[in-house]
Amino acid sequence: MKKSALIAVEAAFECLLQLAEKEPIGDVERVALDDAEGRVLAEPLIASLDLPPWPNSAMDGYALRLVDWIGEPLAVSQTIFAGQAPEPLQSGTCARIFTGAPVPKGADCVELQENTELLEDGRVRFSQALRPRQNIREQGQETRCGETVLVVGTRLGPAQLGLAASLGIVELPVRRRPRVALLSTGDELVRPGQPLGPGQIYNSNRTLLLSWLKRLGCSVLDAGILPDDPQLTRARLEELAEADLILSTGGVSVGEADCFGQILREEGELALWKLAIKPGKPLTVGRYRGVPIIALPGNPASSLVTFALLARPYLLRRLGVRAVMPLAFQVPAGFAWSKPGKRREYLWARLENGRAVLYSNQSPGVLLSATWADGLVEVIEDTTLAEGDSVRFIPLSEVLG
Amino acid sequence: MKKSALIAVEAAFECLLQLAEKEPIGDVERVALDDAEGRVLAEPLIASLDLPPWPNSAMDGYALRLVDWIGEPLAVSQTIFAGQAPEPLQSGTCARIFTGAPVPKGADCVELQENTELLEDGRVRFSQALRPRQNIREQGQETRCGETVLVVGTRLGPAQLGLAASLGIVELPVRRRPRVALLSTGDELVRPGQPLGPGQIYNSNRTLLLSWLKRLGCSVLDAGILPDDPQLTRARLEELAEADLILSTGGVSVGEADCFGQILREEGELALWKLAIKPGKPLTVGRYRGVPIIALPGNPASSLVTFALLARPYLLRRLGVRAVMPLAFQVPAGFAWSKPGKRREYLWARLENGRAVLYSNQSPGVLLSATWADGLVEVIEDTTLAEGDSVRFIPLSEVLG
Known part of the structure; x- marks a missing residue:
């Protein structure tokens, strides 16, 4: 049999992103802030007020006018707690002020209480030199009314939602959840709980991807394990017409019993990619009656790696997310690598004392490796490594959410 | 006013973990695998079968007996698809076999189909040298029946749940969700949506921490913004007697209007820590009528950092999680740092071309910094940095889940 050329990981990545951009999931819904966690912002978030809305004290201390500081103690003319609206500062006095409280009109600096002396007559002595505007958080220092604070395609996490709350917002426009139909192929597969x-063997991919898709904010249609029967398979696929993506696991390649692959080949576009990636060589990208399909390999560690590096970015980009690449870090290898490969290898690794150490068994059939690891080490094609050489490390946390 | 000594971040971290271990949330509940995402395993997961359960083929090809390979083509005596139970291999023949299918009794190696030639008479010619057990995934290679595959305290993500599924498991014993009462103090605070x-100012901490606590699998009692009234505050606190933790934001320190702090000081233990950390200096750890309290500072960026580095590990350790420290990486600083501080600084940063670059405004009142950043850079006490110096970088993804 002839060997077709391997496709580089980067090329497959770029191609998938292009496909995603041609088919954005553009529908918008408005959700309450408390329910927006993990969703993708559909319109720019524009500040409707200055933050902070007025100059306020960064510290507990005293607000005063610089020109009034001539070495003589100042009387305290008002006390300003956070949440209060102060009077303009009386000339020749200072104001007791607490962190977050508005700086009164006329005051142009705040001195820390630790640097002052409260006299018996109630006046306050300032002994240290003062700078104009010191310890004052200026109005609009964080953002100005009318500025864009979050762009379209931002994934909403705790900080983004907190920022929206600080602008007084109670609901946000977000992209609707992608509907992902999840199915497994393989006559050897049995649903957990059955004899x-x-x-x-038991089907692990369904559970693995179901929990992952939920983390990504998807709405999952569980299409189960495909039967090895063309008619039943067709009927099952018909039910998935509303999906934004059909995500399957298990060979759609050369297996003679591959009823799913045969139907896909008959019904429309189907590209079989031989990826230069290990684990996870075969990746199939296609379409069934208009619904995009990504068919991941069946080995659980392979489906995990290809989902993390290819299907996850594709899905996020369909929602308009720009930052779809996981962060990666250069770390010293705590291992040597003497077998240069034709495919880019992703190895299950842990960071120990700053070095990447490998799990003992890197077989793609083994999922224990992924539960042990806290990252993936990338070994470039045609490369050998000596211990201590720098390798790229992708923390799993970067792809799991 | 006298200055009390600063507490190092490590010391506070260790102290909080010790407190957590004295008060584990030990209650166990059984949940379906599909609902176990993000939960913490309460009992060791022990393999109830070998994985794989029998030797199987790692490739599409032919299974044969090494001694039968004498250069002569072999007849194909059976075809074994994944999911089928094969007959023992007939002596002097080979078996067509597909990836994942059981290797028939008597066969001791699998040859890739690419390395074979199918003759017109249906026999198969093997021309390359063969090694015993090649392309066979051995029974129990991943794990043996009776082995512990996940320890108590494991957080259950896609890989862990996939592994459980591969063992045929449908539900898992997990720790019950921690009940966290979330409250904000500060007379300046208004709930978003109100004028x-x-x-x-609008309360951003509630939204920020609510979404974060949900990500951590907590059940949140929303206690809102505390009123500035001792009686009402007491009444509100009485309602939180069932909580595992009261998590508050806003000063419990020196503010004169600090009604919450005063009640806590009257009712029981209260430790005010001056942490050597910036942002986030004041952290209060205490107890109200037996319920543990962690009082974070009120500035949103400060509450974010102290929650990430201190309260999050505490909460996870209460559930028995061992790995509570985020991964961190040494990266070159894309900035210079000329102001050595008495406190350890955590700076909002992004990784650009492998270097950590800083957000322009590191003020603790600013949350925009956290939405911009993809990590925190740690600057040790009394340190200056030149551009290119190595700094510790904590990806936000490591603390957000």
Whole structure:
């Protein structure tokens, strides 16, 4: 059999992003801030007020006018707690002020209480030199009314939602949840809880991807394990016409029993990619009656790696997310690598004393490796490594959310 | 006023973990695998079967007996698809076999189909040298029946749940969700959606921490903004007797209007820590009628940093999680740092071309910094940095989940 050329990971990545951009999931819904966690912002968030709305004290202390500081103690003409509206500062006096309280009109600096002396007659002595505007958080220092604070395509996490709250916002326009139909192929697969017959194994990909898709804010249509019957398979696929993506696991490649692949080949576009990636060589991208399909390999560690590096960015980009690449870090290898490969290898690793150490068994059939690891180490094609060489480390936390 | 000594971040961290270990949230509940995402395993997960359950083929190809390979083509005596139970291999023949299918009794190696030639008479010619057990995934290679595959305290993500599924498991014993009562103090605070009076700001901490606590699998009691009234505050606190933790934001320190702090001081233990950390100096740890309290500072960026580095590990350790420290990486600083501080500084940063660059405004009142950043850079006490110096970078993804 002839060997077709391998496709580089970057090329597959770029191609998937292009496909995603041609087919954005553009529908918008408005959700309450408390329910917006993990969703993707559909319109720019524009500040409707200055933040902070007025100059306020960064410290507990005294607000005063610089020109009044001539070395003589000042009387305290008012006390300003956070949440209060102060009177303009009386000339020749200071104001007791607490963190977050508005700086009164006329005051142009705040001195820390630790640097002052409260005299018995109630006046306050300032002994240290003062700078104009010191310890004052200026109005609009964080943002000005009318400025864009979050762009379209921002994923909403705690900080983004907190920022929206600080602008007084109670609901946000977000992209609707992508509807992902999840299905598994493989006559050997049995749903957990059922008895295991000879030659059968339990389906782990469904559980793995279901929990992951939920983390990504998807609405999952569970299409189960495809039956090895063309008619039943067609009927099952018909039910998925509303999906934004059909995500499957298990070979759509050369297996003779591959009823799913055959139907896909008959019904429309289907590209079989031989990726220069290990684990996870075969990735199929296609379409069934208009619905995009990504078919991941069936080995759980392979489906995990290809989902993390390719299907996840694709899905996020369909929602308009720009930052779809995980952060990666250069770390010293705590291992040597003597077998240069034709494919880019992703190895299950942990960071120990700043070095990447490998899990003992990197077989793609093994999921224990992924539960042990806290990251993936990337080994470039045709490369050997000595211990201590710098390698790229992708924390799993960067792809899991 | 006298200055008390600063507490190092490590010391506060260790102290909080010790407090957490004295008060584990030990209650166990059984949840379906599909609902176990983000939960913490309460009992070790022990393999109830070998994985894989039988030797299987790692490739599409032919299974044969090494001794039968004498250069002569072999007849194909059976075809074994994944999911099928094979017959023992007939002596002097080979079996067509697909990836994941059980290797038939008697066969001791699998040859890739690419390395074979199918003759017109249906026999298969093997021309390359063969090694015993090649392309066979051995029974129990991933794990053996009876082995512990996940320890108590494991957080359950996609890989862990996938592994449980591969063992046929449908539900898991997990720690119950921690009940966290979330409250804000500060007379300047207004709930988003309400009109903003003079001197008032919107409460961002509630939204920020609510979404974060949900990500951590907590059940949140929303206790709102505490009124500045001792009786009402007491009444509100009485309602939180069932909480595992009261998490508050806003000064419990020196403010004269600090009704919450005063009640806590009257009712029980209260430790005010001056942490050597910036942002986030004041952290209060205490107890109200037996319920543990962590009082974070009120500035949103300060509450974010102290929650990430101190309260989050505390909460996870209460559930028995061992790995509570975020991964951190050494990266070159894309900035210079000329102001050595008495406190450890955490700076909002992004990774650009492998270097950490800083957000322009590091003020603790500013939350925009946190929405911009993808990590925190740690600057050790009494340190200056030149551009290119190595600094510790904590990806936000490591603390957000």
